[in-house]
Amino acid sequence: MYRFFVQPQVDQSQKSVFGYELLLRKETHGRWAVPATFTELPLTKQVQLLENLALQLATKATNQVLALNLNREQAEDKLMLGTIIYLKKRLNPAALTIELTENATLAEIQKYSMLFHQYGIKLSIDDVGTGSNTFDNVEPLLPYVDQIKFAMQNLRMSGKADQIPTALSFWHTIALQYHLDFILEGVEDAHDQAMAKALGIDLHQGYLYGKPQLAVDGPDQPMAALNDGQ
Template identity: 85%
Template sequence: MYRFFVQPQVDQRQKSIFGYELLLRKESHGHWAVPEKFTELPLDKQAHLLEELATQLATKATNQVLALNLNREQAEDDLMIGTIIYLKKRLNPAALTIELTESATLAEIQKYSMLFHQYGIKLSIDDVGTGSNTYDNIKNALPFVDQIKFAMQNLRMSGKANQIPTALAFWNTIAQEHHLDLILEGVEDEQDQQMAQQLGIDLHQGYYYGKPQLAVKHARSLACRASEDR
C-alpha cells in the first residue's frame, strides 16, 4: 500500500502554513518506508492518491500549495505532462508545484515551463547546490522556474554543515536576482530559524515545524489545535 506523507511549508513572517511537500511512502509489515524506486507506483496512480489527499487536507478550500516531487525517470515518461495537467484541473483551485529533484535539460525545462504555466502549475528546482542541481547545471534554467529549494540536511549528512551559511547566502542572492521564491529546508531549531530571518528568508520547511506524517493525522492535529485556540 502506498500513501503520501505530508510536511508543512511555513511562511514564518505570516506564521502560517502555505503548503505541503508530498512524500511517497510504502507500507511493509506495518511500517512505512521510502520506496526503493518512486516509479514503483505509476504517476497516474500517484495522481489519484494526491486527489484523495487534497480532500483530506481541504486544500481546495484554502488554496494551499501541494508540492509533488518528480525525478528524472518520471519526467521522461511520455504521459507525465498530460497526467500533471489533468491533475491540476482536478485540484482546482488548490495550487500545484512540481519539484524537479534532478537537473533536466534546458529544452525540457523550457517545455515544462511553457505548458505548466498555462495551467497555473509552478516549477521548482529542489536541492539546489547538491547532487545534479549545481549552479552550473541549472543557471540557464532559472528564468523558466518559479522557485528553488535549499536543503540544509543534504550538507549536514555529507559532513559539510559548516558550509551552510555561505551556500545559503549565495542561493539567497541567486533567488533575489531571478525573482524566485526560496524555500529553506532542514529547519530544525531556533538557530536555523534565526539564520534564515537574518537573510530575509521567510519560507521554511523542516522538523522544527513538523515531521512528515500521514495527511489524515496532520488534519486531525490541526483540528485539535484549532479547538484549543477557541
C-alpha cells in the same frame, strides 16, 4: 500499500502554513519507508492518491499549495505532462508546484515551463547546491522556473554543515536576482530559524514545524514553532 505523507511549508513572516510537500511512502511489514524507486507506482496511481489527499487537507477550501516531487525517470514518462495537467484540474482551486529533484535539460525545462504555466502549475528546482544541481548546471534553467529549494540536511548528512551559511547566502541571493521564491529546507531548531531570519528568508520547511506524516484528520493546527525563537 502506498500513501503520500505531508510536511508543512510555512511562511514565517505570516506565521502560517501555506502548503505541503507530498512525500510518497510504501508500507512494508507494518513500517513506512521511502520506496526503492518512485516509479514503481505509476503516475496515474499517484494521482488517485493525491486526489484523496487533497480532500483530506481541505486544499479546495483553503487554496494551499501542494508540492509534488518528480524525478528524471518520471519526467521522461510520455504520459507525465498530461497526467500532471489533469491533476491540476482536479485539484482546483488548490495550487500545484512540481519539484524537479534531478537536473533536467534546458530543453526539458523550457517544455515543462511553457505547458505547466498555461495551467497555473509552478516549477521548482529542488536541492540546489548539491548533487548535480550545481550553479553551472542550474543557471540556464532559472529564467524558466518559479522557485528554488535549498536543503540544509543534504550538507549535514555529507559532513559539510560548516558550508551551510555561505551556500545558503549565495543561493538566496540568486533567488532574489532571478525573482524566484526561495524555500529553506531542513529547519530543525531555533538556531536555524534565526539564521534564516537574519538573511530575510521567510519560507521554511523542516522538523521544527513538523515531520512528514499521514494526513488523516486534515492539516495541523498552528504550530508553536511559528513563533520566533521557539
